[in-house]
Amino acid sequence: MRQPKIIVVGGGLAGLMATIRVAESGVPVDLFSIVPVKRSHSVCAQGGINAAKNQKGEGDTTAKHFDDTIYGGDFLANQPLVKRMCEAAPGIIDLLDRMGVMFNRTPEGLLDYRRFGGTLYHRTAFAGATTGQQLLYALDEQVRRHEAEGKVHKFESSMFLSAVIDDCGVCRGICAMDLRTMEVKTYAADAVIFATGGIGAIFGRSTNSVVCTGSAQSALLQQGVDYANGEFIQVHPTAIPGEDKLRLMSESARGEGGRVWVPRNPAEKRAPRSIPEGERFYFLEEWYPKYGNLVPRDIATRAIHRIVYQEKLGIDGQAAVYLDVTHIPRETLDRKLEGILEIYEKFLGVDPREEPMKVFPAMHYTMGGVWVNGEDQATNVPGIYAAGECEYQYHGANRLGANSLVSCIFGGGLAGPAAVKYAKSLEKGAEAAASTVFDREKKRQEEKNQALLSQDGTENPMTIWRELGDIMTEHVTVTRINKNLEKADAQIRVLQERAKKMNLSDRTRWSNQTLNFARELENMIILARVVTLGALARNESRGAHYKPDFPERDDANWLKTTRAKWVNSEIRLSYEPVDISQITPRPRRYDAAK
Amino acid sequence: MSATETQPDSSYFLRKLHSFTGLLPVGAFLAEHFWSNSAALVSARKYDDVSQDLQTIPFRLIVEWGAIFLPMLFHGGYGVYIWWRGKSNVSAYPWVGNWLYTAQRYTGLIAFAYIGWHLYTERWLTHGRSTYATVAHDMRNPWYLAFFVVGVLASSFHLGVGVWNFLCKWGLAATARAQQAAGRLGAVVGITFSVVGILIILSFRLNWHPFAFYITK
Amino acid sequence: MGDGKQVIVKVKRQAGPKQPARWEEFSLKWRPSMNVIICLRDIAESPVTRDGKKTTPITYDSNCLEEICGSCAMLINGKARMACSALVDQLDQPIRIEPMSKFPLVRDLAVDRQFMFESLKRVKAWIPIDGTYDLGEGPRVSPEIQEQGYPLSNCISCGNCLEVCPQVNEHSQFVGAAIISQVRLFNMHPTGAMNKSERLAAIMGPGGIQDCANAQNCVHACPKNIPLTESIAAVNRDAWKQALLGWLG
Ligand SMILES: Cc1cc2nc3c(=O)[nH]c(=O)nc-3n(C[C@H](O)[C@H](O)[C@H](O)COP(=O)(O)OP(=O)(O)OC[C@H]3O[C@@H](n4cnc5c(N)ncnc54)[C@H](O)[C@@H]3O)c2cc1C
Ligand code: SF4
Numbered sequence A: 001m002r003q004p005k006i007i008v009v010g011g012g013l014a015g016l017m018a019t020i021r022v023a024e025s026g027v028p029v030d031l032f033s034i035v036p037v038k039r040s041h042s043v044c045a046q047g048g049i050n051a052a053k054n055q056k057g058e059g060d061t062t063a064k065h066f067d068d069t070i071y072g073g074d075f076l077a078n079q080p081l082v083k084r085m086c087e088a089a090p091g092i093i094d095l096l097d098r099m100g101v102m103f104n105r106t107p108e109g110l111l112d113y114r115r116f117g118g119t120l121y122h123r124t125a126f127a128g129a130t131t132g133q134q135l136l137y138a139l140d141e142q143v144r145r146h147e148a149e150g151k152v153h154k155f156e157s158s159m160f161l162s163a164v165i166d167d168c169g170v171c172r173g174i175c176a177m178d179l180r181t182m183e184v185k186t187y188a189a190d191a192v193i194f195a196t197g198g199i200g201a202i203f204g205r206s207t208n209s210v211v212c213t214g215s216a217q218s219a220l221l222q223q224g225v226d227y228a229n230g231e232f233i234q235v236h237p238t239a240i241p242g243e244d245k246l247r248l249m250s251e252s253a254r255g256e257g258g259r260v261w262v263p264r265n266p267a268e269k270r271a272p273r274s275i276p277e278g279e280r281f282y283f284l285e286e287w288y289p290k291y292g293n294l295v296p297r298d299i300a301t302r303a304i305h306r307i308v309y310q311e312k313l314g315i316d317g318q319a320a321v322y323l324d325v326t327h328i329p330r331e332t333l334d335r336k337l338e339g340i341l342e343i344y345e346k347f348l349g350v351d352p353r354e355e356p357m358k359v360f361p362a363m364h365y366t367m368g369g370v371w372v373n374g375e376d377q378a379t380n381v382p383g384i385y386a387a388g389e390c391e392y393q394y395h396g397a398n399r400l401g402a403n404s405l406v407s408c409i410f411g412g413g414l415a416g417p418a419a420v421k422y423a424k425s426l427e428k429g430a431e432a433a434a435s436t437v438f439d440r441e442k443k444r445q446e447e448k449n450q451a452l453l454s455q456d457g458t459e460n461p462m463t464i465w466r467e468l469g470d471i472m473t474e475h476v477t478v479t480r481i482n483k484n485l486e487k488a489d490a491q492i493r494v495l496q497e498r499a500k501k502m503n504l505s506d507r508t509r510w511s512n513q514t515l516n517f518a519r520e521l522e523n524m525i526i527l528a529r530v531v532t533l534g535a536l537a538r539n540e541s542r543g544a545h546y547k548p549d550f551p552e553r554d555d556a557n558w559l560k561t562t563r564a565k566w567v568n569s570e571i572r573l574s575y576e577p578v579d580i581s582q583i584t585p586r587p588r589r590y591d592a593a594k
Numbered sequence B: 001m002s003a004t005e006t007q008p009d010s011s012y013f014l015r016k017l018h019s020f021t022g023l024l025p026v027g028a029f030l031a032e033h034f035w036s037n038s039a040a041l042v043s044a045r046k047y048d049d050v051s052q053d054l055q056t057i058p059f060r061l062i063v064e065w066g067a068i069f070l071p072m073l074f075h076g077g078y079g080v081y082i083w084w085r086g087k088s089n090v091s092a093y094p095w096v097g098n099w100l101y102t103a104q105r106y107t108g109l110i111a112f113a114y115i116g117w118h119l120y121t122e123r124w125l126t127h128g129r130s131t132y133a134t135v136a137h138d139m140r141n142p143w144y145l146a147f148f149v150v151g152v153l154a155s156s157f158h159l160g161v162g163v164w165n166f167l168c169k170w171g172l173a174a175t176a177r178a179q180q181a182a183g184r185l186g187a188v189v190g191i192t193f194s195v196v197g198i199l200i201i202l203s204f205r206l207n208w209h210p211f212a213f214y215i216t217k
Numbered sequence C: 001m002g003d004g005k006q007v008i009v010k011v012k013r014q015a016g017p018k019q020p021a022r023w024e025e026f027s028l029k030w031r032p033s034m035n036v037i038i039c040l041r042d043i044a045e046s047p048v049t050r051d052g053k054k055t056t057p058i059t060y061d062s063n064c065l066e067e068i069c070g071s072c073a074m075l076i077n078g079k080a081r082m083a084c085s086a087l088v089d090q091l092d093q094p095i096r097i098e099p100m101s102k103f104p105l106v107r108d109l110a111v112d113r114q115f116m117f118e119s120l121k122r123v124k125a126w127i128p129i130d131g132t133y134d135l136g137e138g139p140r141v142s143p144e145i146q147e148q149g150y151p152l153s154n155c156i157s158c159g160n161c162l163e164v165c166p167q168v169n170e171h172s173q174f175v176g177a178a179i180i181s182q183v184r185l186f187n188m189h190p191t192g193a194m195n196k197s198e199r200l201a202a203i204m205g206p207g208g209i210q211d212c213a214n215a216q217n218c219v220h221a222c223p224k225n226i227p228l229t230e231s232i233a234a235v236n237r238d239a240w241k242q243a244l245l246g247w248l249g
């Protein structure tokens, strides 16, 4: 029998799980990643992973996990597969446990669970404060084992550029660039699984890692793979602003009594602690007297945005507000918040016990992603599968904390066998595809590189990227106003034109990071437009998508999945109904029991 | 699982043997040697007696070669190989452990050279019949004396750090606290040997016998 | 804007493994909470040296920017550390930035740390599970073991412990502290312990634990505060016992 061949692009949780499943079925896998897979973004996840194991005797069930997920996602997720995911979650935890993840334990030696946002149950398994890292390592180790046995072949300094799609519209492999030799090559495979993660970089700075650019998703879109619900972007209210990255600051700082404020005078020059009480604006406490600093995430986020962008009261005119814990006794801080305060100190060199922290909401997660079919992670192009944060189907309009890791592993675990099954069902595999199909794609990509390397222009890719991030962060994150979104899209299109005049200050062909960044940037700009146009079109407020001009959820018109397609080199939006066969939508309210 | 799968590399064997011989017999011999030479602190006579006793042990050549010279040769010889394979970086990383590591390498070389020379002069040339008088005579040469001092200090230091290394490298001191304690033990060993060694040298050089009053009693 | 303070950065440049090395000096605009990654990004946006010469952006590795992915290890003012957590205000200027010296150079500040991943393979740093299908819960693990194992499993494979180790150099094959610590981690786990003797045998192979000479630099250089010297001692203890029993039996 013909031996099929699978390619996995991306080695985060989703990609590694898919790889393991494929290898386990005896089919060889080529695993591509920009960074060594052990350094993938999944290591950043801190909180934990959800599964209704009911380990605390609270009567938790997978049905309740399912309901929380659908409700938290404001009913935009297709329900059947979410249900399957919640049912599979306890088994996933068992598997990770068997793989040796150093989960926190109870005295009896069982897994410990904690409570997380959006639920009443202790449902979140965790390994210290670095759960994502621990899970990723467990999968990485299993993949290494398969690699040692010759079943997996890694290409760990390799960037996916495009899929190789034959004349019948079937995927036959990929085209990738070696990031050292900068050589462009094609690789044949019967099926390709994408697990390329988040898109934080289109917002310039986010809580995501550097390689989370969404470039692969965008490249796929431009080859006919649809992209769904792009407008749904989760923003975390309190992150530590940094010029390179926005690092997460846990909600527990507010939970322990931290207060959020800005100086009333925008031209304030004094050090924060010498500003008298009366000249401080505790806007959350003033605007939401009932909940004060503990308003739900999205409300806190919007309020901070209003202070900075509408009221222009950001500290020193910057996008930041104070999160103040200096009034809390030192012992309390050291006992309850030590770990997170240390992060602040480490990266800002400032002791938050002495000086109020500066925080600002940060783009955190994309609910939207590559469109998949609701059954086995297949996209609309035969032979292309997607799993993990790069696809759209588990979180609806808003993701619950600790649900992403489980969706990545579940999705990856589904995609692997599905791809194998598909590959085995093919009468003729990739080896039968005409070599011209591969040559054509390779030539197309090489020409792009050549053009970038040789063109003389005036634009610096880093500058364009920074401007893109500023536009997206100001207009397309928290509060969305149609006229601003239109403006943003116009500005992005200007950037798109300017990007054609990029001048690479490095024209060599060895480990040229400017070249691959320029390639990514072109794709990021297109994906930014997908997000912006999706947001512009959706005239309602749902989950993370909030329009003050359309403050209510509008099920009659918008209980629909956005599906972006690439038609004649333009983004075309279409809509399809959401599968609500299991739970009937009901209003989602943060301020009362559901 | 077959036995070969669990068998270590020969370099493992050699490294462990190196570490082990450093303590036993080389370290133990050093202790014995310092002990018997301390007789000089009592009197020249006592020294010559002890020396005579040692020179007349049964199977002397076999014992000397099997339990002292060969292990020492191995420890020193393999030590030079280890020295060659290491690369000190103490200027970039001036941590205490790193200083000790660096000093251990060089004191090892010095001690090896010194002991070789010492054996040659005091055992070989004298056919194993050195007496208090011959040693005291040698010590009058300031170069001899300097080399003695440096050699004794280097050997003592090397043994002290060696004790620490041994306890860590065989996993006998396994926690950070136990390793600190092992470090203190090593320091005590090193300092004790240095002090005793210097006293012995002084005794030969100054014809000084602080414990002579033991005899007159 | 600001007070016009400058940051002077000297970067060791090398266009490729066989190319000559040279130093370039840059003068950058100081901002609060600036770290070395931000310096490198500033240079990428305007690759001009201090004396006005045009140059290329600097090649370096980074990903998480929060000291958890292990990508950005380099020598900063002569010391191995993570660039993303190296704050300019805490460094003497001019800030000297060089690639790690114990790994093959790729370009500028980027090096190839594949050796570490290969070593993980050698020591079978994984739990040998039967498969990913449903086989029920894992073995019970006491909180004590978890508390010992968790810190070890924090290793980000940055390579700092190898970089600072005097025993890791062109004469030796020493796998370094990180790998030894991983052996301890997997041998500690109830299922992992089933392959304990194979792992110990591997760590007694060429370049194995015997090459450790107890300089203990690793434990100072580890950004994750992993108790590496304790790991080495623990593995040492198991290793010689196994070796001894092997010779006797
Ligand atoms: C700070 C932070 C904390 C979080 N905490 C939690 C939490 O507590 N619980 C939770 O459930 N979720 C959490 N999340 C979300 C979660 O971490 C991510 O959604 C998840 O890890 C994504 O995994 P992934 O496998 O989809 O992708 P990633 O881990 O991002 O991996 C993507 C992979 O794709 C590769 N890649 C990308 N582009 C290309 C290309 N063009 N060519 C080749 N390879 C490519 C990369 O090299 C990488 O290997 C958190 C996220 C952040 C930012
Ligand atoms: S043990 Fe520490 S220093 Fe060594 S690779 Fe791991 S994290 Fe880095």
Ligand code: FES
Residues within 6 Å of the ligand: C061, C062, C063, C064, C065, C066, C067, C068, C069, C070, C071, C072, C073, C082, C083, C084, C085
């Ligand atoms: S970039 Fe991940 S550790 Fe510095």
